[in-house]
Amino acid sequence: MNTDKIKIFLDLAESLNFSRTAQNMNITQSAVSQSISSLERYLNTKLFYRSRKQVTLTPAGQLFYQGMHPVITQFNKAVTHAREVAQSVNTLLTIGFAGSGYDRYAINQLVQEYSKYKPDVKIFLENYDHRTMVSRLKQGFCDVVLTRPESIDSGITLSYQKLLDGRFYAVCSKHYGYAGSRPV
Template identity: 30%
Template sequence: MMELRHLRYFCAVAEELNLTNAAKKLFIAQPPLTRQIKQLEEEIGVILFDRHPRGLTLTPAGQYFWQHAKQILSKVSVTIEDTRRVAQSGKTVFGIGFVPSVFYGQFPTMVRRLRQNTNAEVILYELKTRDQLDALKAGKIDIGLGRIYINDPEIEQSILFQEPMLVAMHKEHPLAAKTLTMAELAKLPMILYPAGQSPNFADICIDLFARNGLDVRIAQQVNDIQTALALVAAEMGVALVPQQVNRLTRDDVVFVQLEDKTITSPVICSRRKEPYNDIMQTATAILDELVEKQKSERSS
């Protein structure tokens, strides 16, 4: 019968692709590890590894099993950790993942009200949207707030609202006192964020130019919005940012409006496809109320 140790052994071998190294990592001898992997393959009825003289490679079935085995082990680890938290605090753990650019709007109000109105231990995780989906499936978080739509059969995503985009530029920039067109913006060196795996917010920005038949002059790509604004302050370029970011106060950076008001970025809520518990229902109701408030403030 398959046990958690089989998954741990398999994941260690999948990471190392070498039985000797994996055995050292697991602090066991190589022959028992080889037997455990063989037993796992026999129980599943598929070959997980192709054996070569100099090591191993994962078969397509092995690749698939590895992705899901990691999620299972992660969920077990999170469940144990959360169980300990519940025992210590008497509260239910509710994890929220978020991208930094949503933190400057209504998000802190949601967290505060959720803590006030439920018996929840709210844990916050700064995660990119793709990482939020992995965290949702692993049980690390219960809800994610991001900006990228990623099709996943286990996750439901809904657009909360479309947020206008602004241009962050140095306060002494010659164009800082006017409303900008995309054509004017395309002539300026652009600082994009975040760097790393697509899809991400940088892709949204590049797509905005592409839809207008324009190219982007990328000066630099950085990991986060704070670094992007620091480079703007250093006059190394300009950055497209969601409107909520203008709540950040910097003496050397101003936020300039775009002439085209249809240029926006979505704020997307991600959840697991499962029935809502009481805390999720409360969180959803608070989110809906805050979104309606934001929409009415924008239209007034």
């Protein structure tokens, strides 16, 4: 079954007029009839009651319409999104991060700074455990990952760029008895 037959069915279910559906779909009335007949054979049920003066949905046709309308709507959205992505290949940046406190701080800073210089680039953030993040980088699903050079197998050729300086803080319970003379 192809989506064209389903789209023809949906149009006919809304218009209840073979001629209007043919016009809407830019096909012949005969092609509408053939598509509906083919769909009915595939489903092994009648979808429409037909007479010379009127076309109405059968109960099975009503259920099929209710089920397929959101599916085709979502399908059309996915197609549109895929086309937009394909047209904007150079305007997408996927950043992988493991989710540490520093990563979250760094992501916020990096996205803000980068967006000032490249406002047309859409940034996608992917949060994974370290092993998955590195695997996604190797497979080309991430453009950039936040990590340290020693965290990735030495068998991979990568370039590393220091992006931010930061500090780590140890947060302890007030009941923890730190006996050091210098701050942690």
